[in-house]
Amino acid sequence: MRRRSTALFGTSIALAAALLAAPAAQHAEAAPEPAAAGPRRLHTPEANPDAYRQAVRLALTGRLREAAGIVAMVRTPHAVWYGDQSPAEVERDARAVTRRAARAGEMPVFALYNVPGRDCSNYSGGGASDTAEYQAWIDAVARGVGREQAMVVLEPDSLALLPDDCGQDDDEGTLTAARYTEVNYAVDTLESLPGTRVYLDxxxxxxxxxxxxxxxxxxxxxxxxxxxxxxxxxxxxxxxxxxxxxxxxxxxxxxxxxxxxxxxxxxxxxxxxxxxxxxxxxxxxxxxxxxxxxxxxxxxxxxxxxxxxxxxxxxxxxxxxxxxxxxxxxxxxxxxxxxxxxxxxxxxxxxxxxxxxxxxxxxxxxxxxxxxxxxxxxxxxxxxxxxxxxxxxxxx
Known part of the structure; x- marks a missing residue:
């Protein structure tokens, strides 16, 4: 049984490697991007490891086309989400991603998702505990991105779903006012970087x-x-x-x-x-x-x-x-x-x-x-x- 398990593991690795190669080549042949200065294509970050585990399970049961589809999906450019990392973690990871993208001539996309009271404390609730903590976290993102190129999708639902919209604010609108302060701080901090573009919700x-x-x-x-x-x-x-x-x-x-x-x-x-x-x-x-x-x-x-x-x-x-x-x-x-x-x-x-x-x-x-x-x-x-x-x- 041990020999069989080892063989299956080796087969799964080989299958995964083969599946990884084909979609990447297909993506490389996509229509050309603009010839303007700066990155000409979008960055593909590291995928969720569970995606590859699913692909391997599918391949081992003979569902090769479905496995290839999962791999092709996660090897298509998509945003990197940050929201639950500490300032030190987000700074380190953002620096690694932007540098890796720059070496490849690619544009990374960051979805920042850490504003206090995010998602009205629903399924994706969480975020920084207060404005000061959030500003320190944004500062860490900025240090990580530095002078490299990046697109920032700033705080999904931050403006479309204000604290006042979900009944979580007081009569003075304190939390909603703080939300605008937080978003403005992120805009000013990140747009001041030489290669960063910020987009609002x-x-x-x-x-x-x-x-x-x-x-x-x-x-x-x-x-x-x-x-x-x-x-x-x-x-x-x-x-x-x-x-x-x-x-x-x-x-x-x-x-x-x-x-x-x-x-x-x-x-x-x-x-x-x-x-x-x-x-x-x-x-x-x-x-x-x-x-x-x-x-x-x-x-x-x-x-x-x-x-x-x-x-x-x-x-x-x-x-x-x-x-x-x-x-x-x-x-x-x-x-x-x-x-x-x-x-x-x-x-x-x-x-x-x-x-x-x-x-x-x-x-x-x-x-x-x-x-x-x-x-x-x-x-x-x-x-x-x-x-x-x-x-x-x-x-x-």
């Missing part, structure tokens, strides 16, 4: 109206940031995300020229009417407007529509079934306002233990107990590969 197109999120961006320091991001960890289509981004960027330009956000067109407007408004009210050239990035990590099949009336709280954002990977990340979007299409959410990692208004502990839509937020979710990983649009592997 807008939630996603089905959440805030343009007239609602733009004032929050202004209070969060968007004037001094490179821009904003939308659809982080969500499922809206690329078309919906790009249109929402354009509307927000146009409204920000209008407000910067003295206009009122309340009059800006929303995504519910007919596009022709919104285009007419933009032509009449926005005269800032695209290079001077606020740019944006979007998340296509899980939007290949668009939004999940919960069964009508089945759940008191369907949690359509939380591990919805049968979603697929979206378009591959790129710095070449063809849109003068969109700097990149990214995989911000790490595909294959759980959103949390979704209960959909039930007592649980099972996710009633799946019939299983979902992994904790950030843990590898093998069932969802296979779905994302199977339903990827465009397909992840040739021959589907």
């Amino acid at each position: 807008t939630g996603h197109p089905d959440w805030h109206a343009v007239s609602s999120i733009v004032p929050r961006l202004v209070k969060g320091g968007i004037e001094r940031a490179t821009g904003f991001y939308t659809n982080a960890s969500n499922y809206n289509t690329d078309d919906a995300n790009s249109w929402y981004g354009r509307l927000i960027s146009s409204c920000l330009a209008h407000v910067a020229d003295g206009g009122d956000a309340a009059g800006c067109p929303d995504r519910t407007w007919p596009r022709e009417d919104a285009e007419d408004w933009i032509r009449a009210n926005v005269h800032t050239p695209p290079e001077r407007m606020k740019h944006f990035v979007t998340d296509s990590s899980r939007n290949g099949r668009g939004l999940w529509i919960p069964p009508d009336g089945k759940y008191t709280d369907p949690e359509d954002w939380c591990n919805p079934p049968d979603r697929g990977l979206g378009a591959r990340p790129t710095l070449r979007t063809g849109d003068p306002l969109q700097d990149a299409r990214l995989w911000i959410k790490t595909p294959g990692e759980s959103d949390g233990r979704c209960l959909r208004g039930t007592d649980g502990p099972e996710d009633p839509e799946r019939g299983t107990v979902d992994p904790e937020a950030g843990e590898w979710f093998p069932q969802q990983a296979l779905e994302l590969v199977e339903f990827a649009e465009p397909p992840l592997l040739p021959g589907r």
Whole structure:
């Protein structure tokens, strides 16, 4: 038995090595990125080790195509998330990632997720204990990045989900005011680095109206940031995300020229009417407007529509079934306002233990107990590969 186990282990290593090589070569042949100065392609960080364990298990049972799909997924550029590391740990790791990316001529993407009261203390709750601790943590990130190139997706849900939105603030709005202080500090600290671009949170197109999120961006320091991001960890289509981004960027330009956000067109407007408004009210050239990035990590099949009336709280954002990977990340979007299409959410990692208004502990839509937020979710990983649009592997 010992000899057999050793042989299986050796076989699994060989299979994993073979699977790793093919997707990497495929990615290297992708469409060229911009020829401008700086990194021309996005960085692929080290993958969740549980992804490779799943791939090996699949390969050993003869499910080679599924195994190759898992490996191809995690070897596609995606963001590095920081939030639970100490200042010393985040400084050391950010320095290692940025230097490794720089040697490869690649742009790393960091999703910073440590703001106090993050996620309204829900599935992904946590974060720094107070503003001072958060600022010290941001300082550590800045020291780690240093003079290297990096894109920063700053604090998902930090502006779309303020403490006041979830009933966790006092009558004076102390925590919400602190949130704006924290976000502004991060903008000023990180944008002051020579190679770092900072993007602020807008939630996603089905959440805030343009007239609602733009004032929050202004209070969060968007004037001094490179821009904003939308659809982080969500499922809206690329078309919906790009249109929402354009509307927000146009409204920000209008407000910067003295206009009122309340009059800006929303995504519910007919596009022709919104285009007419933009032509009449926005005269800032695209290079001077606020740019944006979007998340296509899980939007290949668009939004999940919960069964009508089945759940008191369907949690359509939380591990919805049968979603697929979206378009591959790129710095070449063809849109003068969109700097990149990214995989911000790490595909294959759980959103949390979704209960959909039930007592649980099972996710009633799946019939299983979902992994904790950030843990590898093998069932969802296979779905994302199977339903990827465009397909992840040739021959589907």
